[in-house]
Amino acid sequence: MIKAPENFLDADGVRTVFAEGKQGRRGFIRHAFAAAAATGLAATARAQSNPVSGDGDPNILTLPEHSKGLGQPVVTDGYGKPSKYEANVQRRQSPGLTQTAQASVSFAPLQSLFGIVTPSGLHFERHHQGWWDIDPSKHRLMINGSDASLLKTPKVFTMDELMRLPSVSRFHFIECGANTGMEWGNVAVPTVQYTHGMISCSEFTGVPLKILLDMCGVDYKRARFVLGEGADGSSMTRTVPMELIESGEVFVAYGQNGEMLRPENGYPLRLVVPGVQGVSWVKYLRRIEVGDKPYGTKDEAVHYIDLMKDGLHRQYTSTQECKSVVTTPSGGQVLLDKGFYNISGLAWSGKGKIKRVDVSVDGGRNWRTARLEGPVMSKALTRFNIDWSWDGKPAIIQSRAMDETGYVQPSYQQTRAVRGTRSIYHNNSIQSWLVQESGEVKNVQLS
Numbered sequence: 001m002i003k004a005p006e007n008f009l010d011a012d013g014v015r016t017v018f019a020e021g022k023q024g025r026r027g028f029i030r031h032a033f034a035a036a037a038a039t040g041l042a043a044t045a046r047a048q049s050n051p052v053s054g055d056g057d058p059n060i061l062t063l064p065e066h067s068k069g070l071g072q073p074v075v076t077d078g079y080g081k082p083s084k085y086e087a088n089v090q091r092r093q094s095p096g097l098t099q100t101a102q103a104s105v106s107f108a109p110l111q112s113l114f115g116i117v118t119p120s121g122l123h124f125e126r127h128h129q130g131w132w133d134i135d136p137s138k139h140r141l142m143i144n145g146s147d148a149s150l151l152k153t154p155k156v157f158t159m160d161e162l163m164r165l166p167s168v169s170r171f172h173f174i175e176c177g178a179n180t181g182m183e184w185g186n187v188a189v190p191t192v193q194y195t196h197g198m199i200s201c202s203e204f205t206g207v208p209l210k211i212l213l214d215m216c217g218v219d220y221k222r223a224r225f226v227l228g229e230g231a232d233g234s235s236m237t238r239t240v241p242m243e244l245i246e247s248g249e250v251f252v253a254y255g256q257n258g259e260m261l262r263p264e265n266g267y268p269l270r271l272v273v274p275g276v277q278g279v280s281w282v283k284y285l286r287r288i289e290v291g292d293k294p295y296g297t298k299d300e301a302v303h304y305i306d307l308m309k310d311g312l313h314r315q316y317t318s319t320q321e322c323k324s325v326v327t328t329p330s331g332g333q334v335l336l337d338k339g340f341y342n343i344s345g346l347a348w349s350g351k352g353k354i355k356r357v358d359v360s361v362d363g364g365r366n367w368r369t370a371r372l373e374g375p376v377m378s379k380a381l382t383r384f385n386i387d388w389s390w391d392g393k394p395a396i397i398q399s400r401a402m403d404e405t406g407y408v409q410p411s412y413q414q415t416r417a418v419r420g421t422r423s424i425y426h427n428n429s430i431q432s433w434l435v436q437e438s439g440e441v442k443n444v445q446l447s
């Protein structure tokens with residue numbers, strides 16, 4: 001049994017799960033030395049987990065420095081940072097995935113995160129043409145109609161003007177439509193950071209788009225679509241159906257996790273389209289046009305469309321279907337001893353709230369229902385946990401989520417029957433992690 005589980009990170013940012021016990025202790029120290037060698041940390045600092053140590057002699061009590069001396073002064077000279085021991089918890093690029101770091105992705109380290117909120121500095125990034133730190137005093141949001149009769153008064157808003165308006169704060173996940181896209185044909189990447197790390201969840205703050213459209217006098221009978229446009233060089237433009245805006249769910253956000261958006265995530269203004277794939281969450285939002293038909297821009301006619309089994313493409317599949325993944329234990333992690341483990345993971349649905357998550361440790365033969373951590377919020381991440389006692393034999397861990405519409409997350413067999421194996425987007429298949437006898441956890445797919 002684990003008394004107090006201890007964790008540390010190896011050089012690739014993978015958190016090793018350590019079970020206390022004779023064998024585990026030896027394993028822990030062995031790994032601590034390996035990690036120390038890899039990261040340059042003093043090995044003894046890691047190995048001495050006992051807060052009051054006698055340096056090997058049980059009769060001598062020596063207190064560590066931090067229990068005797070004067071600590072650091074308050075941090076007033078800059079933005080607070082995580083512990084130096086957490087330095088390996090980072091966003092990472094998947095080696096070889098993209099040719100430039102401007103048109104690229106950085107993946108969130110899901111294996112190292114707790115709860116449902118993604119720290120802003122670890123939020124995944126997806127840029128089509130690099131990010132900018134735009135001066136908010138110069139930024140403008142224009143709202144116009146594709147034809148003058150669709151809206152009475154076109155308007156241009158400054159950030160100050162937007163921030164005077166009634167605001168909402170809501171927790172939502174954002175998932176790139178390409179998340180898990182590398183895994184359609186076969187196992188391609190080793191860790192949950194790369195299989196599922198194009199998802200993050202934040203509390204966003206901003207102004208419902210409906211309020212802005214009302215101020216412009218939109219003719220809702222005829223104006224059934226809007227186009228969102230970003231101010232970066234990527235010409236990022238996406239059509240959003242008016243029903244989503246009329247429901248009050250879509251908003252223009254300036255806040256993320258209690259502070260202004262990060263530049264990587266669209267500072268000073270981005271579109272939040274809950275439940276819809278990330279590409280519609282236009283960053284550096286500079287213009288909203290209302291129109292009477294879908295725009296069919298490059299990012300919806302050619303990209304972000306689903307290749308089907310018969311070779312045809314499916315357009316405008318924007319809602320992210322129900323999906324889940326176990327984040328601990330997950331690929332690249334090592335269980336150092338048999339015994340108790342907390343299996344933990346994330347579930348989400350673009351259609352609403354998560355209703356239930358079942359977990360299997362035998363490759364889908366038997367399922368047990370996990371505990372959902374509250375509050376369970378609509379179109380936000382939901383954390384689930386379930387107890388597990390590992391007997392030291394090979395085990396295949398899976399999670400299967402169900403949302404409030406009754407939709408159940410499909411297996412690879414089910415998704416491939418419809419989508420084939422050469423697709424990119426919208427892969428919400430059940431993920432399998434194989435725990436090997438050695439304790440090493442591997443990404444696998446069951447046929």
Ligand SMILES: Nc1nc2c(c(=O)[nH]1)N[C@H]1C(S)=C(S)[C@@H](COP(=O)(O)O)O[C@H]1N2
Binds near residue numbers: 126128266281284
């Ligand atoms: N202006 C602009 N908006 C954009 C993009 C972009 O490149 N430029 N990328 C889109 C894509 S494909 C995704 S998945 C999300 C990623 O948001 P993030 O970088 O905050 O994670 O932003 C979307 N909005």
Ligand SMILES: [Mo]
Binds near residue numbers: 126175278279
């Ligand atoms: Mo994306």
